[in-house]
Amino acid sequence: MAQDLVSIVVPVYNVERYLPTCVDSLLTQTYTNLEIILVDDGSTDRSSGLCDCYAKNNERVRAIHKPNGGLSSARNAGLDVAGGVYIAFVDSDDYVDSHYIETLHSAITDSDADLALCAFNLVDESHQRLDTISLDPGVMSTEDFWGRYFVGGSSSVPKGASAAVVAWNKLYKSSIFSTLRYAEGRLYEDEYILCDVISRCNRIVAISDVLYFYLQRSGSIMGTDQGVRLIEQAESNFYKCRYFIGNDQYEWASSALLRTIGAIAVAQRAAKTGKDDEIVRDAQATYRMLYRIVAPHVSSREMRTRGYLFARFPRAFSLSLPTLLS
Numbered sequence: 001m002a003q004d005l006v007s008i009v010v011p012v013y014n015v016e017r018y019l020p021t022c023v024d025s026l027l028t029q030t031y032t033n034l035e036i037i038l039v040d041d042g043s044t045d046r047s048s049g050l051c052d053c054y055a056k057n058n059e060r061v062r063a064i065h066k067p068n069g070g071l072s073s074a075r076n077a078g079l080d081v082a083g084g085v086y087i088a089f090v091d092s093d094d095y096v097d098s099h100y101i102e103t104l105h106s107a108i109t110d111s112d113a114d115l116a117l118c119a120f121n122l123v124d125e126s127h128q129r130l131d132t133i134s135l136d137p138g139v140m141s142t143e144d145f146w147g148r149y150f151v152g153g154s155s156s157v158p159k160g161a162s163a164a165v166v167a168w169n170k171l172y173k174s175s176i177f178s179t180l181r182y183a184e185g186r187l188y189e190d191e192y193i194l195c196d197v198i199s200r201c202n203r204i205v206a207i208s209d210v211l212y213f214y215l216q217r218s219g220s221i222m223g224t225d226q227g228v229r230l231i232e233q234a235e236s237n238f239y240k241c242r243y244f245i246g247n248d249q250y251e252w253a254s255s256a257l258l259r260t261i262g263a264i265a266v267a268q269r270a271a272k273t274g275k276d277d278e279i280v281r282d283a284q285a286t287y288r289m290l291y292r293i294v295a296p297h298v299s300s301r302e303m304r305t306r307g308y309l310f311a312r313f314p315r316a317f318s319l320s321l322p323t324l325l326s
Contacts, residue, residue: 009078042068072182191236250297
């Protein structure tokens with residue numbers, strides 16, 4: 001039986017030092033029917049030439065060049081041309097196990113799922129393991145997925161939550177993206193698209209194998225200014241909160257809302273300019289508006305205490321942060 005075509009989208013931007021390790025790990029996959037799409041997002045180093053070199057020397061590799069538009073824009077450009085039955089995303093400074101696609105493909109087909117995800121290691125530039133983000137294996141409905149990886153308060157993060165959110169470490173049915181694209185200009189693009197991805201799934205399968213290796217380096221996108229990241233993080237959870245409210249899923253909406261508290265409070269303390277203060281006040285106003293919608297439908301202790309206090313006294317809460325979030 002012929003293998004299903006799997007499209008692997010690799011956004012590339014100024015990663016000449018890391019790109020060979022990434023692409024070589026894809027070219028040595030035990031699953032061979034691959035379409036590797038290297039999307040050069042306006043690189044100013046040798047990355048662009050490396051993409052062309054790989055495309056010239058391997059018929060499974062395709063190089064696309066575009067003006068710089070950011071990670072979401074590059075992923076979208078790859079999605080626009082992907083022809084696979086399944087789609088995977090790999091960041092260009094990361095690398096994968098040689099059985100990455102084969103194992104995920106077996107999991108997704110054996111369980112008749114729409115999405116498969118695996119555990120991953122955080123590694124440094126010497127490929128030394130810094131941490132392992134593990135997953136409990138199993139097949140889930142969408143309700144199981146949110147219950148396993150998302151429901152919790154502002155200070156509790158369920159096991160495997162970060163593995164559930166990110167775009168990489170997964171294999172998707174391409175039909176999920178038939179009318180769906182990443183929000184451009186956002187820092188937490190994976191968070192914004194998550195609800196829409198999961199809503200398009202009937203079954204999701206998690207495997208405990210560590211097959212993806214995420215490089216933690218100081219020059220990555222996640223090194224952006226802390227205040228900006230904090231507010232963007234809160235905004236991504238506001239987005240999820242609104243989504244859950246629209247589906248009458250108030251427990252999950254409550255979890256999303258509570259997770260904005262710490263980010264907004266720290267951003268308040270870190271604000272240095274009038275514009276910073278204005279952005280924080282806007283986030284606080286959004287919190288209060290959503291709190292008034294969600295609170296009547298849930299009875300959790302945290303919503304009645306921290307949730308209420310932050311809605312009523314956001315500045316005082318922020319000043320008391322070390323005590324309240326301990």
